Amino acid sequence: MPSPRGFRDEMERMLNNSSEVCLVASDTSNGGQIVGALVGSYDGRSANVSRLATHPDHRRRGIATALVARFTAALDHPSVSDASALVLDRTPDADRLWTALAFDHIGDVPAYRPSVRARGTDRRGTA
Numbered sequence: 442m443p444s445p446r447g448f449r450d451e452m453e454r455m456l457n458n459s460s461e462v463c464l465v466a467s468d469t470s471n472g473g474q475i476v477g478a479l480v481g482s483y484d485g486r487s488a489n490v491s492r493l494a495t496h497p498d499h500r501r502r503g504i505a506t507a508l509v510a511r512f513t514a515a516l517d518h519p520s521v522s523d524a525s526a527l528v529l530d531r532t533p534d535a536d537r538l539w540t541a542l543a544f545d546h547i548g549d550v551p552a553y554r555p556s557v558r559a560r561g562t563d564r565r566g567t568a
Contacts, residue, residue, distance in 0.1 A: 460483055461483075466507065477507075489527065
């Protein structure tokens with residue numbers, strides 16, 4: 442992965458020139474095996490995580506959290522006013538992850554968005 446500054450520059454370029462982002466996490470100790478991925482998009486106003494997956498053997502190690510953190514870091518952009526995450530297979534693990542990331546469940550829709558408590562400071566849910 443690029444350096445944090447390089448990543449931010451790349452994400453800003455993508456936000457300005459493209460509507461899709463794909464992030465991949467790999468295990469360098471295992472020949473670069475892909476252990477996690479995030480696919481997101483930006484429609485000119487809102488950002489959406491449409492797919493987030495972690496290899497079952499690598500779960501609960503912070504990989505999904507790191508991928509979402511990298512994606513949401515780019516949301517500190519004047520044109521982004523909303524964010525959400527589509528969750529096709531709602532499980533207790535998915536609920537715990539998105540809740541821990543300060544996203545609220547949206548009614549009957551299998552999606553989450555940053556909670557009101559997290560929106561008080563910035564779009565990423567950080568102070």
